[in-house]
Amino acid sequence: MTLTSTRRFRPPPQIGGRGPLRGGARRRLTIVAFLLPAMAVLVTFVFWPMVAALRLSFTDASGFGLEEFVGFDNYARVFTDPDIIRAMxxxxxxxxxxxPIVVVFALALALALNSPHLPWRGVFRTALFLPFIVSLAVAAFAWQYLLDPQVGLLNFWLQSFGIRIGDVLQDPTLAMPAVVLIAVWKNFPFYMIVFLAGVQEIPQSLYEAARMDGASPIARFRNVTVPLLGNTIGFVLVIATIAALQAFDQIYILTGGGPYQSTQTVVMQIYKSGFKDLELGFASALSYVLLVATLLLSLVQFAITSRGEKDAG
Structure with missing residues (x-):
């Protein structure tokens, strides 16, 4: 009589091998080890300062002495202080x-640089991208020299045509447009490259079909380029808006917020309140108001762009 064992056959364990559980745990441990340095940097230099600033916004902290809890007094002052309202x-x-100026200018140049009939396209692309490489502080100092009413080259060139613009950076009416134009000159290359990448993704067959149907260049731009660049336009609008709300460097160097606070922005006011007036609590509250305003404006722009894409589709 033959007896058959009912026990299942189990292969012998492999010497020195790793089971699936141990291998998965080792993989997860490797992922965590790679993420830890980046997470440590983010927590140390981003998340913790944000939490600390939020706490300071409810105090009268000055960086010296004891702090007292003041509740929402700093936030109430943000919307009642005349200087802050003017900065807003x-x-x-x-x-x-x-x-709008930087977006339209960057899009127009991207379309021009994408034209196959443009000679020396690579040279033009490189030359137009150079302003973005230059440090904003260095560019601001250069423009300050160019706009100088006494030794500036711009006034010298304009005087040869009988035009004299004076000291635009000290003119309450012209200071803001001058600062804006300098910022456009400095930042448009980045948006131009983004638009150029988006334009190159549009199939040329669509333009050929529209051209065969008799569509004019304006019609091709309105019916082909703009709808297919919807995501890119929305991205550039949001990034450009955030950059505008955070304007500081060129204003600090060119005008310092003047003349007569005509170029004093919210970020300039945060700097003045925190580092000159030593009102760290109020500066923290103002920075959080700017953060919330930037977030809400970005969400609105994304919603408008998404709705436009759905209507176009």
């Missing part, structure tokens, strides 16, 4: 002037 108006003016 200047920031809105700067944003309204800067964003």
């Amino acid at each position: 108006g200047n920031t809105a003016t700067y944003t309204i002037m800067f964003t």
